[in-house]
Amino acid sequence: CVELAVATRRHPQVLIGASPRGALALLLCSRAAAVIGGRDYVTPEDVKAVAPAVLAHRITVKPELWLSNASGASVTAEVLASVPTPAAAEVDPHA
Numbered sequence: 001c002v003e004l005a006v007a008t009r010r011h012p013q014v015l016i017g018a019s020p021r022g023a024l025a026l027l028l029c030s031r032a033a034a035v036i037g038g039r040d041y042v043t044p045e046d047v048k049a050v051a052p053a054v055l056a057h058r059i060t061v062k063p064e065l066w067l068s069n070a071s072g073a074s075v076t077a078e079v080l081a082s083v084p085t086p087a088a089a090e091v092d093p094h095a
Contacts, residue, residue: 001026001047007079008059013070016060026054044085052076 001023009017029050030042052073059072
């Protein structure tokens, strides 16, 4: 979640990216998605499922790009595609 938020701040089309509170919101919403899915742990798929709704409105695109296709949603999609997903060996649901 932190890496995704940091990636939004470093994106070349972004004026203001997701804050640390945005990363926390992403974590909390991912936990909720896991509970709804009947699990007591979060998977990368949970994070990917809620990220567009949680992060897109927290991103301010550079003003010179407002007339192009750049938006918080498009930046979020690019960030999700570029930030590596943790491998299964790295994810320990019981830690």
